[in-house]
Amino acid sequence: MSAELLGWSIFISQIFLGLAMVLAAVRVLWGPRAQDRVLALDTVYVIAATLLLTFGIRTGGTLYFEAALVIALLGFVGTAALAKFLMRGEVIE
Amino acid sequence: MIEVIEVADIPLWAAILTSLLLLIGSGLTLIGAVGLLRxxxxxxxxxAPTLGTTLGIGSVLIASMLFxxxxxxxxxxxELLIAAFMVVxxxxxxxxxxxxxxxxxxREGNEEVPARRG
Structure with a gap:
């Protein structure tokens, strides 16, 4: 009973998160300006970390948790660097 | 490396609470992504995506901790490590x-944003 409930809810939440990731990816491809793309890429990183956590609950292992931690860390570094580039990196004007 | 634990022996209240938190978190993340698009x-x-970075991943982290x-x-x-990291x-x-x-x-002279003061 509880295993069935957990299995179905993990399945549904993974579908939700996958859909959210697709929407954010559409914004990455379609975003009219560079800051829109950077914001959507940051969203994709966060959704990927959340999705890995749901995989961790499904399998019961701790390996996915560490992957989610690394993804959250790299997402922060990447977004901060891209924001800094948008602020300073306009070489050709 | 990934050991699969039998989840059948988890009590029902914990399963219900974990499921509820998972659905709330993923639903809020989806709403944030729809807002990002619309x-x-x-x-x-x-x-819009801050829905996913605060309550979305927070609910999933609490569900993982509970489970x-x-x-x-x-x-x-x-999991508190990820939560503290996201909050910061x-x-x-x-x-x-x-x-x-x-x-x-x-810099582009866009009229819609407020001008620099002073």
Whole structure:
């Protein structure tokens, strides 16, 4: 009973998160300006970390948790660097 | 490496609570992504994904903590690491990004953003 409930809810939440990731990816491809793309890429990183956590609950292992931690860390570094580039990196004007 | 634990022996209340938290978290993340796609300007869009970075991943982290604590019959708290990290880093990145966007808009002479004071 509880295993069935957990299995179905993990399945549904993974579908939700996958859909959210697709929407954010559409914004990455379609975003009219560079800051829109950077914001959507940051969203994709966060959704990927959340999705890995749901995989961790499904399998019961701790390996996915560490992957989610690394993804959250790299997402922060990447977004901060891209924001800094948008602020300073306009070489050709 | 990935050991599959039999989840059938988890009590029903923990399963219901974990499922509820998972659905709330993923639903809020989905709403944030829809907002990211649908809202009009960048300064409106920058608010939408914070649903996913605060309550979305927070609910999933609480669900994971609850699930592993009940499953292993000891408190499993290492998810707090991700939670603290997200709480610290999300305002920093979005502030940097919004300031960069404001700088770019002002530089192009966009009329919609407020001018620099002083």
């Amino acid at each position: 809202l009009g300007s960048f300064y409106e869009r920058v608010h 592993f604590s009940v499953l292993q019959t000891r408190p499993v708290l290492h 880093t999300t305002p920093i990145t979005l502030t940097l990004l919004a300031r960069a966007a404001l700088y770019r808009d002002r």
